[in-house]
Amino acid sequence: MYVPFDQLPASARIWIYQANRPFTATELENLQPALSRFADEWTSHGRALAASVAVLHQQFLVVGLDEAVADASGCSIDASVRFVQGIEQQLGIQLLEKSRMAFLLDGTVTLLDRTALKGAVAAGQLAAETPYFDATIAQKGQLAAAFPAPASQTWLGRYFPSAG
CATH class of the missing domain: 3.30.70 (Alpha-Beta Plaits)
Known part of the structure; x- marks a missing residue:
């Protein structure tokens, strides 16, 4: 229903x-x-x-x-x-392919191949506060607060140096 x-x-x-x-x-x-x-x-x-x-x-x-x-x-x-x-x-769209991650860059959803993540962080293209759309969220209540969320507050946090 x-x-x-x-x-x-x-x-x-x-x-x-x-x-x-x-x-x-x-x-x-x-x-x-x-x-x-x-x-x-x-x-x-x-x-x-x-x-x-x-x-x-x-x-x-x-x-x-x-x-x-x-x-x-x-x-x-x-x-x-x-x-x-x-x-x-x-x-003619892909919805089930999982090799790309989505970030909000300059107000636009931007896809990045998983293999390019470390390089993008090292080059400063992605920062700890870059909004990330975590497609592993499993409850509707998480959408408003965490979709997107700062990359460092998701499973991607390990890719960013600790702010101490």
Whole structure:
């Protein structure tokens, strides 16, 4: 059953799919009915799930689930991945590829290959306070406070010298 994303509780489980490019306004407009339909029809062992799907920062597809209503099963999670794969094919966009990290640089979501991280830190392109979009966040309540968060306050903290 569809629940508006902003009405999901802070405890709602989320899955973040990072796009390899921003969604266009036209893509977002055309995608909205499919996002709502998926959330409305998503089930686990025949039970309706209280779910929603949102696009944040024009680059992150976020699937949210109120597990207090019903938990996702392996089959229902597989169904959500198939849904995301369908969006990839429909729009020619990558959402499941995990080799890039997203930072907010000069107000723009910028992707950086994981292998370039150490070099970018050493060159001063990324600093401890550079906003980082941590796609491993698993609860909706963390989005407002930590998406993005200063890189040093995420799992990337080990790449920055301690401020003492």
